[in-house]
Amino acid sequence: MVRKGAADAGRTARAQAGVKGARRPEVRLPPLVAYEGGELEPDGDYDGLEFREAAFVAQDGGGARFMDCALTGCALDETRLHRARLLDSVLTGIRGVGTDLGEATLRDVEVVDARLGGVQLHGSVLERVVIRGGKIDYLNLRKARLKDVVFEGCVLVEPDFGGARLERVEFVDCVLKGADFNAVTLVDVDLRAAAEVDIARGVDRLAGAVISPAQLLDLAPVLAAAMGVRVEALE
Numbered sequence: 001m002v003r004k005g006a007a008d009a010g011r012t013a014r015a016q017a018g019v020k021g022a023r024r025p026e027v028r029l030p031p032l033v034a035y036e037g038g039e040l041e042p043d044g045d046y047d048g049l050e051f052r053e054a055a056f057v058a059q060d061g062g063g064a065r066f067m068d069c070a071l072t073g074c075a076l077d078e079t080r081l082h083r084a085r086l087l088d089s090v091l092t093g094i095r096g097v098g099t100d101l102g103e104a105t106l107r108d109v110e111v112v113d114a115r116l117g118g119v120q121l122h123g124s125v126l127e128r129v130v131i132r133g134g135k136i137d138y139l140n141l142r143k144a145r146l147k148d149v150v151f152e153g154c155v156l157v158e159p160d161f162g163g164a165r166l167e168r169v170e171f172v173d174c175v176l177k178g179a180d181f182n183a184v185t186l187v188d189v190d191l192r193a194a195a196e197v198d199i200a201r202g203v204d205r206l207a208g209a210v211i212s213p214a215q216l217l218d219l220a221p222v223l224a225a226a227m228g229v230r231v232e233a234l235e
Contacts, residue, residue, distance in 0.1 A: 019210050020188040022168045023148040025108040025128040027090055030068055040064060040079070057096075076116075114154075158200070171197075181205045191215060 032050040040061030046069055053073045062082040069089040076096030085105045095115040103123040114134040122142040132152045139159040147167045151174045158178040167187040171194040181202030189209040191197055197215050199206075204226045211219070224231050 019190050020168050021190070022150050022170045023128055024130055024150060025088075025110060027088055027108055027110055029070055029088075029090065032068075032070055162202070 030048055032048055035046075035049045035051045035054060037054075040056055040059045041064065042060050042062045044061060044064040046064060047067045049066075049069050051069065051071045051074050054071075055075045056079045057075055058078045058080075060080045061084060062080050063084060064081065065085045065087070066089050067085075067087045069086075071089070071091045071094055073093045074091075074095075076094055076099040078098045078100075079096060080100045081104060082100050083103045084101065086107075086109050087105075088108045090110045090112070091114065092112045093114070094111070096119070097117040099116060099119045101124060102120045104121065105125045105127075106129050107125075107127045109126075109129045111129070111131045112133055114131070114136060116134075116139075117137040118140070119136060119138075120140045121144055122140050124141070124144045126144065126146045126149050128148045129146075130150045130152060131154055132150075133154055135155040135157070136159070137157040139156055141159065141161050141164050143163040144161075145165050146169050149166070149168075150170045150172060152170075152172040153174060155175045156177065156179070158180070159176065160180045161184045162180050162182045163184065165185045165187075166189050169186075169188075170190045173193060173195050175196040176194060177196070177198050178200040179198065179202075180200055182205065184202055184205045186206065186208030191209055192212040192215070194215075197211070197218065199219065199222060203219060203222045221231070
């Protein structure tokens with residue numbers, strides 16, 4: 001959790017830069033009922049449940065709704081959650097490869113210490129979401145809509161934001177490796193507090209983002225290449 005002093009300093013810095021900060025979710029789970037097992041059901045309705053160390057490998061929960069739920073230590077390898085809705089929920093220590101959350105809706109959700117690879121979130125809607133800690137490889141957010149989203153203390157390897165819209169999105173103490181911003185639309189996106197920013201494609205689409213002076217120096221070679229500028233020392 002971000003300490004109050006750090007959060008206040010962050011808000012002050014954003015205000016000075018004219019950047020609107022993300023609204024974080026305030027998830028307050030009610031007393032939960034333990035999930036009794038069984039496979040996920042397409043279009044299932046899950047309300048006020050605790051899923052602990054559940055294995056949902058290759059199961060189909062497409063179109064399901066999770067409301068006021070906690071998923072802790074669950075395995076989501078090849079799990080189909082296409083067009084699922086996750087609302088007012090906390091996902092902690094989830095893991096899996098090839099999880100399908102395409103066109104899903106995540107609203108007022110906290111994702112903590114996830115270990116995911118090749119997760120599909122293309123065409124999804126994320127609103128008031130915090131992704132804190134953990135590592136996600138090859139995150140597919142193509143044509144997704146992100147509003148009031150915070151990536152905090154996590155590692156994103158080759159995330160694909162192609163064609164997505166990001167509004168009031170913050171990257172705090174996180175690492176971006178080989179990010180794809182091709183055809184992206186950015187509004188009030190704050191990259192200044194990121195630990196590392198490595199953009200493989202779409203550096204010319206950074207209008208609407210704010211970066212630090214140090215990040216500008218790091219990105220200078222990529223920016224020059226995108227502009228067709230050759231940089232050579234005078235002999």
